Amino acid sequence: MRWDWVRDHGDDILAATRQHVELTLLAVAIGLVLSFPLGLAARRWRRAEGPILGFTGALFTIPSLALFGLLVPFTGLSRTTAEIGLVGYTLLILVRNIVAGLDGVPDDVREAAQGMGYRPLGLLLRVELPLALPVIVAGIRIATVTTIGLVTVTGLIGQGGLGAFIIEGINRDFRTPLVVGSVCSIALALIADVTLAGATRLLAPWTRDHTS
């Protein structure tokens, strides 16, 4: 490790970390906006569930480098290419957990709410979603941590945040930026994981005893 390199590149490391966080937050946010209607559709029309999970599953299966490779000829070495790929990978995780979370709401609770006069929208927003929250947030957690790891790959198309250091380290056979990029990315992922776990406990205090 060359600590002088780390000292000299303090500002670059901060800027890369910021870019890494921005790419991740944007991808998870867009992923959530797309996943909610998909998840609700899969649940409302059971016939749509297979195709929706099949499509997002196939997207998830395609290796990141291949997906970026397919996008680059069309959207170039751009932030758009990176985000399309990153958003694509969040969909399966988010949709699956939204469906599973809503499915997990006990029928008794739903019937009781209907008996109290809740209409479908009120039932969804005020009863089902709050109860499904722990499972949905668990999905957001997995999606966020996965995305933080995938952002390092977008470094190959010039949009990598901390991944740029890893790639610089590989190309120059220089260990310091490689370790800096890896350690900062792992640290970001762990911080995101712990923060979202904490958020679950705050938002759904009744899960405190039995979910992690």
Place this chain on the structure above:
Amino acid sequence: MSLPAEVIEWFTTSEHWRGDFGVPHRLTEHALMSTAAVLAAVIIGLPLGIWLGHRGRGGALAINLTNVGRAVPSLAILALTQQAIGLRGWPGFGARPAFVALVALAVPPLVTNAYVGMRGVDRDVVEAARGMGMTGGELLWRVEVPIALPLILAGLRTASVQVVATATLAAVTAWGGLGRFIVDGFGQQDDAQIVAGALLVGLLALVTELGLAAVQRRVVSEGLRAQHAPVDDALAAA
């Protein structure tokens, strides 16, 4: 010439199908490396996960292994093993570090899924089997493992798809495989080569996923087929 036409031309150029840089050699390389890495990971990870689940111990370890594994970018594992092993002057530049990195990535989902599957076996079933006079070994092989099989195989699927994906990335750190076409295509700004490589890799990943899903359907006992995999089973991407 339009891109689709260029891609078709790339696939129909005979020199792309010959020699050490041709599709057949790269595909074989990719498939052999992935199979070897998954096998090694199965040998290490399955006994560990099954044993921990059977004894009901080390749950925190078995579960968190996947969480921690997910936090480590696969590109970082590849690059770091490259550095660590490369420095010791091992021969086989590229292939050996890539193999070690792939095994390291494949072990966590195998351990976690096997553990969760074993713990998910209904305690009443275990009690009943014991009441019937089954020994520890019989209980393990004839009751617990068959019931845990759907999740064990789900772990194998996750691990395999992840290994195929990450083996592609190994082209960035000096190894061969199908990722070579994509990485070299980026380097030479050759869109046709990038797309051709991406199609081959995507196809291999989908075949792996669908093939293992078919195996899973055939091997799993009929009485267990209706069950859905739990929400928190190990998902991973590379």
